[in-house]
Amino acid sequence: MKEISKLMNYRSDVRVVDATLRDGGLVNNFRFSDEFVRDLYLANIKAGVDYMEFGYRADKEMFRVEDFGPCKFSDDDYIRTIVGENHTDLKIAIMADVGRCNYKQDIADRSESPVDLIRVATYVHQIPTAVDMIEDAKNKGYEVSCNIMAISNAQEADIKVALDILGQSPVDVIYIVDSFGSIYPEQMARIAALYLEYAEKYNKKIGVHAHNNQQLAFANTIEAVGDGVDWLDATYSSMGRGAGNCAMELLLGFLKNPKYNVYPVFQFIEKHMDKLRADGAVWGYDLQYLLTGLFNQHPRTAIQYTQDMRKDISEFYKEIISQE
């Protein structure tokens, strides 16, 4: 059982990362209005959020600019139109996907950029490229984190090797990522213990990025923070791919550090999120995501089910188990 004194108090090392534009952008092809992004930036400042992720730094030679909103690429110039020189306590992050980011060319020196943190996202088998990206970003002066995705489908031995390689890299933060929303809190406790073992050895921080397929994104996040995980991803109204993420409004309600304030989150949600849904963006917990989470599968079939507006969930159940 966790120590009650630790639960009543707070760790000043905890960092909250708003991933709404990035993970939420997967839902609406990153088509956020400038007003939305600016209001989100202001809400994050008022709420005491530590980092705001603006989106991916996707390679424009791979993805056509006209197919997406600006947060797919989150150029430094675009970010500056929102944050200026960002003279605030809120730091700016972008995500760089292994294989989808021309990082050597498209990521400038930090001294020339409004960005503070580069978040490298990788699968276990891509770790060497991830390390090259980490070193590149670090050499350019950034804080760097690394998301190892889809670990619920990876072997523990492979994860240990990945953690050991990352431990020896200059990365600052290593993220536990429950890509499929299949992890239960009791498993999260074990995974956190494993990651924290390497964190201690190599003097790194650990983060958590959860998905809500089984209504456990918030539960897994607070399990992790209770276990010693410091960096916590959340999104406004849980906006994110498929079942979405840990809700910012739940997380800031829970955290004890007085610097966090949940009221601006509700103000932002009231102004923007219903409108986003009315405009056609669909995300959040539902039975089809429960099923891909339960069976530890990628949510793509559930996303298709959602897009097709299907209601035959027992038929979908049979499709899911036939893929086992």
Place this chain on the structure above:
Amino acid sequence: MKEISKLMNYRSDVRVVDATLRDGGLVNNFRFSDEFVRDLYLANIKAGVDYMEFGYRADKEMFRVEDFGPCKFSDDDYIRTIVGENHTDLKIAIMADVGRCNYKQDIADRSESPVDLIRVATYVHQIPTAVDMIEDAKNKGYEVSCNIMAISNAQEADIKVALDILGQSPVDVIYIVDSFGSIYPEQMARIAALYLEYAEKYNKKIGVHAHNNQQLAFANTIEAVGDGVDWLDATYSSMGRGAGNCAMELLLGFLKNPKYNVYPVFQFIEKHMDKLRADGAVWGYDLQYLLTGLFNQHPRTAIQYTQDMRKDISEFYKEIISQE
């Protein structure tokens, strides 16, 4: 951390209680069609659910029959129209509320009733009456459980006295009830440890009934079962007052005992639950329930907000904190 061997295996003492008609009935004044109730009964049998709660046994001198569907009263005769003599492994439960049930008159001997389990619901300050109801039901031959409601607003010293009194009564199962959906899993672990201390001393079982105000109903239920709590309440599609309960479809997906089967739950949901919503029943996690849960308040203001179809959540936030 919980023992992994215990998590991979299962305890044969675990019991799943379907509370859809009872807690869900609070949403639609218990107006379920006979077809709904019969299909639910059949789904529970196929799913391996252990107990099905048919509703309250409300006093007809206090509540007018024409104002509610039959599950408000769940007469033995009504239950028999659905289950006959119930020659199945699924046991039948009803809830008897302290102060709202004329139990001496309205609960017959078990030998004359299709009911197996009487669930007494009480607040901490009503325990002596609850004990009288427990003794009455036990003397009539029933299994008996007792829900101590709203414990998040009670003093631990009072809860201990209540557990000691109930321990000395003939009750079989004592329930942890998170009426306001305000309890976090780390608190649930502590509460479960306290209840289990008395359970061991007096040879009782412990149960859990969760609410989903902070999307923690399922998380708290699996926390509790991992801690040694055996009786688990759930409802189809989380149907229940306000934010609803632990979802049956999540719980049966999680439980390892091969007697449980989640597929019939999805079949039932597909046939009935969307229709129920289309007919006007409203329940489930939403921001207003998050707020009453976060501030440990009764959900009545959030239910009113929902009925009024309000969308001004930041105004509601200010109303909630003014009631602190």
